[in-house]
Amino acid sequence: MKLIQTFCLFLLAACAVSVAQPTLSTVSTEDVVVNPLPFNSSDDDFAPFFMQGGRLLYFTSNRDGEQDIYMVPRTASGWGDPVMLPEAVNSGDHIGSATITPDGQYMVFAAYGRAGSLVGRTDLYSARKANGQWTDVKNLGADVNSESWDSQPFISADGNTLYFASDRPGGSGGTDIYMARRTPKGWSLAVNLGANVNSSADEMSPSLAADNERMYFASNRVDGVGGFDIYTIDLPRLSGSARAANIGAPVNTSADEYFYFSIANSNQAFFASNRSGGEGELDLYIAVPDPVPGKPVLIVRGTVKNAITNAPVGSTITITDLQTAKQVAQFQSDDVTGEYFVMLTAGREYSVTASKEGYLFYSERFEVPADETGREITYDIALSPIEDGSVRLLVFFDFDKAELRPESRAELDRVIDFLKGNVDIKVNIEGHTDDQGTADYNKGLSERRAESVKKYLIAGGIQAVRVSSAGYGKNRPLMQGTTDEARARNRRVEMRIVR
Numbered sequence: 001m002k003l004i005q006t007f008c009l010f011l012l013a014a015c016a017v018s019v020a021q022p023t024l025s026t027v028s029t030e031d032v033v034v035n036p037l038p039f040n041s042s043d044d045d046f047a048p049f050f051m052q053g054g055r056l057l058y059f060t061s062n063r064d065g066e067q068d069i070y071m072v073p074r075t076a077s078g079w080g081d082p083v084m085l086p087e088a089v090n091s092g093d094h095i096g097s098a099t100i101t102p103d104g105q106y107m108v109f110a111a112y113g114r115a116g117s118l119v120g121r122t123d124l125y126s127a128r129k130a131n132g133q134w135t136d137v138k139n140l141g142a143d144v145n146s147e148s149w150d151s152q153p154f155i156s157a158d159g160n161t162l163y164f165a166s167d168r169p170g171g172s173g174g175t176d177i178y179m180a181r182r183t184p185k186g187w188s189l190a191v192n193l194g195a196n197v198n199s200s201a202d203e204m205s206p207s208l209a210a211d212n213e214r215m216y217f218a219s220n221r222v223d224g225v226g227g228f229d230i231y232t233i234d235l236p237r238l239s240g241s242a243r244a245a246n247i248g249a250p251v252n253t254s255a256d257e258y259f260y261f262s263i264a265n266s267n268q269a270f271f272a273s274n275r276s277g278g279e280g281e282l283d284l285y286i287a288v289p290d291p292v293p294g295k296p297v298l299i300v301r302g303t304v305k306n307a308i309t310n311a312p313v314g315s316t317i318t319i320t321d322l323q324t325a326k327q328v329a330q331f332q333s334d335d336v337t338g339e340y341f342v343m344l345t346a347g348r349e350y351s352v353t354a355s356k357e358g359y360l361f362y363s364e365r366f367e368v369p370a371d372e373t374g375r376e377i378t379y380d381i382a383l384s385p386i387e388d389g390s391v392r393l394l395v396f397f398d399f400d401k402a403e404l405r406p407e408s409r410a411e412l413d414r415v416i417d418f419l420k421g422n423v424d425i426k427v428n429i430e431g432h433t434d435d436q437g438t439a440d441y442n443k444g445l446s447e448r449r450a451e452s453v454k455k456y457l458i459a460g461g462i463q464a465v466r467v468s469s470a471g472y473g474k475n476r477p478l479m480q481g482t483t484d485e486a487r488a489r490n491r492r493v494e495m496r497i498v499r
Contacts, residue, residue, distance in 0.1 A: 032291050034250045037270075039072060039082055042280035046272035047097030047152070047205070047259045051104055052341060053299055053376065054263040057270075058085075058098050059284060067094040069109060088134050089127055091115065096122065096151045097205070097259065101159040102341050103317065103331035105129045108140070108162060110151035119145035124153050124164060132336045143189045144180050154207045157264075157297075157343045158319075158329040162187055163206040163215075172198040177206045177217055196238045204228065208235075209294020210264035210343045216292070217244070218258040226254030230271060232292045247292050258282075262290050264297050264343060265374030296374030298344040300366060304333040304354045307382035307389075312338025315356040315383065322349045322365065322407040340381075346372040351394050351410055352379075359383040360497070361418060363394040363411055386422065390430075390496040395453060402448035404456060412453065415495060416460040429453045430494045431471040432478075434487035439473055447471030453493055468498070 039045075041063035049058045058071045061082070068090040073080040084090060089098075093113025100107045105128060112122040123145040128136045139145065146168040153164040160182045167175045176198040180187040197203060201221040208215055213235050218228045229252040231244040251257060255275040262269045269290035272282045304313045314335025319328050319342060333340035333354065344350050347370040355361035362381050384391060395412065396405040404412070419425060431446030431453075450469035458464050479486040 032250055032287050032289060034285050034287050036278060037284040037286060038079055040279040040283040044280065044282040045284050046282040048261045048270040048272065048284055049097070049099055049154075050261060050263055050270070051100055051102070053301075054266060054268065058100065060095070060097050062281075067096070069095050069098045086134065088137055091137075094122075097153065099153045099155045099162075101155055101331060102157055102343055103159075104334065104339075104341065105332040106155075106159070107134065108153040108155060110153060110164075120147045120150055122149045122151045124150050124162075130335065132334075140187055144187050149175075152205045152259075156208050156212050157210045158212055158345075159331060160329065161212075162190075163193070163208070164190075165204045165206065166190075173200045174202040175204055177203045194238060196240075196242060197233060197244060202228075205258040205260070207259070207261055209262045210297045211294040211345050214262070214292065214294040216260035216262065218256075218260070219244075220256075225249060225252040227256040228258055230257050230260045232260075251287050251291065256282075262293055264294070264299065265376070266290070267293070269293070295346055296372050297346065298366060298368045298372055298374075299341070299376040300344065300352060300379055301339070301341045301376065302378050302380040303338040304340060304381045304383060305338055306359075307384040312336065313354075313356055313359070313383055314338065315340075315354045315359070315381075317342060318351075318353045318355065319344070320351045320353065320410045322351055322410055325406075325410040325413065344368050346370050349407065353411075353414065354381045354383060355414075356383060359385055360389045360391040360495075361414060362391055363414070365394055386425070386497060388497055388499070390494050393429075393453065393493045393495055395449075395493050397449055397452075400445070402445065402452050404452050408456075412456050413460070416457060416462060419457070419462050419466065426466045426468070426498045428496045428498050429457075429467065429469040430496055431469070432476055432490060432492050432494070433474050434490045435474050435477070435482060436487070437474075439475075443471055443473035443475075445471070446473050449493060 043062040045061045047060040055074055061070055069085045070082040072082040091114055092111040096110030098107055098109040107127045108124055110122055111125055119142055124140045126138050127134045148168040150166045155162055162180045164178055165175050166178050177193045178190040179193055180190040199221050201219055204218045206217045215235050216232050219231055220228045224246055230247050232247055233244040253275045255273055257271055257273045260271045267289035269287045271285055273285055274282050304315045306313055315333045317331040317333055317340050321328050344366055346368050349367045351363045351365055353361055353363040362383055393411055395408040429450045431450035433442040433446050450471050454467050454469040457467050477490040479489045
């Protein structure tokens with residue numbers, strides 16, 4: 001098997017581990033049907049990783065004589081043809097599995113024998129997309145990589161945690177799973193995931209569901225069905241006594257199974273196996289229904305464009321928890337197409353903000369209930385150039401009140417940062433209401449609300465001379481009519497640039 005011979009040579013010895021392990025609970029999978037993918041080759045095909053909600057598959061293959069990363073599109077009519085990624089990524093003796101943030105703009109992959117400085121036998125590298133091409137390839141450095149084998153990376157759906165496999169000294173067995181956190185300066189020092197996941201056997205190919213809670217990995221511990229099996233555990237339980245569960249047949253067999261990938265809000269999971277009846281060594285398989293899916297999430301996708309020219313804009317996409325005012329994720333919209341893609345976990349209220357130098361930022365609120373069933377929303381964003389532009393602010397008030405609710409902090413702090421970064425700009429805060437109520441009362445309420453925003457900005461360090469406020473009541477509606485949608489759009493606070 002070439003995966004073992006070339007990329008995971010150490011497993012030839014490690015597979016003989018036979019230390020007894022506690023019996024794990026087995027997940028019932030009686031209704032699951034497993035089928036091979038149509039583009040498997042006579043050589044190794046493994047490490048499936050899906051983008052865009054299952055519309056684009058990345059995988060690793062030896063089909064052309066060397067281990068490289070490929071991608072293949074998937075449409076309603078079926079699979080496209082696999083295409084090898086360019087040399088910027090596929091440079092070296094063996095290129096291993098790839099993981100990509102949901103926005104499609106940042107990749108981490110494994111490589112052996114790559115030109116340039118190497119920390120260990122196989123290292124993890126990053127790449128960024130610019131002008132539609134993967135570029136800026138960098139070794140992740142000694143905080144993540146070791147002098148040993150470091151491979152099989154997976155980035156959580158929020159982009160904040162990197163998981164990978166390593167046989168570095170000090171672990172629990174032959175290979176263990178490690179993790180590193182994203183920081184403003186890069187990835188943190190990698191740490192062992194601990195005894196709830198790692199054993200005296202080998203743990204490999206970690207992955208997470210889109211809910212950032214359910215983890216999957218492969219292990220050859222002795223209580224399995226045979227060879228390497230797929231196991232699962234919920235990460236919030238790692239601090240307790242929870243143990244990983246073998247997901248059972250028909251996903252697991254007496255052969256080896258690795259690289260489990262669960263597609264968000266679907267009944268499909270994918271994995272690699274060298275079971276009999278395949279096209280070659282390791283092949284890619286689909287399991288329906290997914291026997292161990294994660295919790296449903298809200299998927300928000302769309303395009304960021306220039307509000308004047310309609311041209312695509314490559315912007316920063318910031319996800320903020322409105323209750324805590326803390327940033328939970330940051331992504332990018334594509335600088336060629338303007339497309340963005342985020343996944344929001346259940347039980348929170350978020351703002352999704354697009355921002356770019358030279359433009360006014362724009363935020364939208366998304367509430368994801370605790371009982372989210374799994375939806376996909378298309379929401380396009382138009383960014384106005386700073387010059388004489390205006391933007392609706394994501395601020396909140398109780399009914400008939402002018403006091404800012406706590407959920408407004410994240411947006412107003414963003415306004416403060418924007419004004420501190422553009423010191424020559426002055427703004428007018430404008431309050432608006434819907435058509436309900438008298439004209440005089442609505443005008444007074446809108447003035448008080450605009451004044452509350454103004455006071456917050458001044459208290460945050462913005463000079464009073466730079467901020468004015470006004471209330472227009474119901475005199476300047478964005479949308480005519482008395483529908484709930486029209487009234488919701490018309491109740492707003494705007495920030496307008498003034499010269």
